[in-house]
Amino acid sequence: MEPVGASVEAVFREEHGRLLAALVRRFGDLDLAEEVASEAVEAALIHWPAEGVPDRPGAWLMTTARRRAVDRLRRDRAYAARLAILQVEADRAGPAAPADPGGDGDLPDERLQLFFTCAHPALAAEDRVALTLRCLAGLATPEVARAFLVPPATMAQRIVRAKKKIRQARIPFRVPGADELPRRLPGVLGVIYSIFTEGYAASSGPDLQRLDLAEEAIRLTRILRRLLPAEREVAGLLGLMLLVHARREARTGPDGGVVLLDDQDRGRWDRAMIEEGGGLVVAALSGGPPGPYGVQAAIAALHDEAADVATTDWPQIVALYDVLLALAPSPVAALNRAVAVAMRDGPEAGLALLDGLAGEPLLRAYHPYPAARADLLRRLGRLGEAAAAYREALALAGTEPERAHLRRRLEKVLLPGTTGLSGPSGVA
Known part of the structure; x- marks a missing residue:
């Protein structure tokens, strides 16, 4: 029973969006589509253990769900009348797309x-x-x-x-x-x-x-990429996520604690994912003006290609943030640019930019902002100010690993005789 249950879960996870979308297109009602899709899965859990998993499980679920929907509509004439009106409106909105040449009926x-x-x-x-x-x-x-x-x-x-x-x-x-x-x-x-x-x-x-x-x-973005292969920003978003997610195993320690970018074991980064993401960056930046996700993906690629933080191409990253801010200005992008400037030109230059963002309402409850200020103040030896900024970040941090990391940083700057001059700003 357990393997069959796992099969149903795997099929449902893969086919759910396709199944639901086809049912909505056919019957014009999201609630009905969800209900009969769930009933089809329940039916699979009953029939598949005895009959085996069908060769085309997605088609089996679709056929079962459609039959359940038709049965329900036959029992409820008022519901059927309402759906008929919705179907007329859907038909007026535009014709159905041609059938899939792949032959799966969707x-x-x-x-x-x-x-x-x-x-x-x-x-x-x-x-x-x-x-x-x-x-x-x-x-x-x-x-x-x-x-x-x-x-x-x-x-x-x-x-x-x-x-x-x-x-x-x-x-x-x-x-x-x-x-x-x-x-x-x-x-x-x-x-x-x-x-x-x-x-x-x-x-x-x-x-x-x-x-x-x-x-x-x-x-979900892989699905969107298959459906809209010519949209470069879809490629950019997928590339960005892959390049960032490639570092997932190295971002936390055995205890779940935060591991900053400069301390991460880059040998644990997912190189296949990085390679795929890099190819998507090329697709996102080719054939026209860049979009925000393509630019962010390019920044992530520069981080992933570097051997360590010290040899990262910080001038190019700053230049890409300039492009990003021209395309899609945001306080968070400006914060990230300030951190990159600190790596390129030194902590004093980065701190000046961060202080210029002090009035941004969106950064008031955003703990990376005081955390970044605290790290630069620490590197400048201004430990009392750094401690105050760490306390501010600690009050805003949402997860326990982030709070534990900030507590350690705060304790370090409070230790007598600590210079606190080493290490780049805290980027995980």
């Missing part, structure tokens, strides 16, 4: 429709992330809640709110037209990147990283 752009529906700008930002994880990643509501450390009831309310908004606003399940796609795609990429960011550096909890979230974001 439409390759149906998942793309679901991507753009889940990330529609009419939905609140937090609702977009929740709906993407629920519908495209196939996570159960308690799993989505656990990912962002909120009660399941709160996350359920977000998902219900998003679905209600889709119904009330008549948000269509469709891919935007060519004229609309450039405006809408950044929102989709932003949702996926926010999932990855939470996985790379958890906002709170006992662990520094949430590898399951980071890997799910990468999986």
Whole structure:
């Protein structure tokens, strides 16, 4: 039973977005699609142990789910009438895409429709992330809640709110037209990147990283890359995530503690992932002006290609941050540029730039900002100011590994006779 259960889970994880998207396209209702998809999985757990896993398990689930949906509609005439109206509206929004020449019976752009529906700008930002994880990643509501450390009831309310908004606003399940796609795609990429960011550096909890979230974001972006192979910013985002995720094993010690970039064993970095990410950087930066994700991927590639922190091409990294700030200005990008300037020109130059960001509202609750100031003040020998900045960062840090790291730094600058002059700023 256990191997079959594992098979169902593996198939469902791989096929969930495709299954749900096809059902939504067919029946025009997200709630119905989710319910019959779950019923199909329950049926698989009953039938597959006795009959064996079918040769095309995804097609089996699809057929079963469609039959369950039709049976439900036959029993509920009012529900069927409402869905008929929705189907008419969907047909008016645009014709169905041609069948997949690969012959699996699914439409390759149906998942793309679901991507753009889940990330529609009419939905609140937090609702977009929740709906993407629920519908495209196939996570159960308690799993989505656990990912962002909120009660399941709160996350359920977000998902219900998003679905209600889709119904009330008549948000269509469709891919935007060519004229609309450039405006809408950044929102989709932003949702996926926010999932990855939470996985790379958890906002709170006992662990520094949430590898399951980071890997799910990468999986979703691989799907998006297959669906939109000509979109260079999709390549850029996938490359960025791979290049950063390649360092995952070296970013924490055996006890789960933070290991800074200069202390990481680069032999533990995933070289295959770095190579793949580097190729995506080339794709992202070729054929037109660069986009923000392509530029960030190029920065990550320079870090991954260097033998150590000292030999990293900091001038080139600073230049790339200049490009990034021109494309997509943000206080966080400015903070990262200041750290790179400190590595290129010395801590005093970097500190001057950081102090110039003191009034940025978005950095007031962002613990890497006082942590970066503290590290540069430590390197300048201004230990009293460094201690105050470390305390500020400690009060803001969300995860226990980050707090433990900052406590160690604070203790070091408070030790009598400590100069605190060695080491670059704290980048994990």
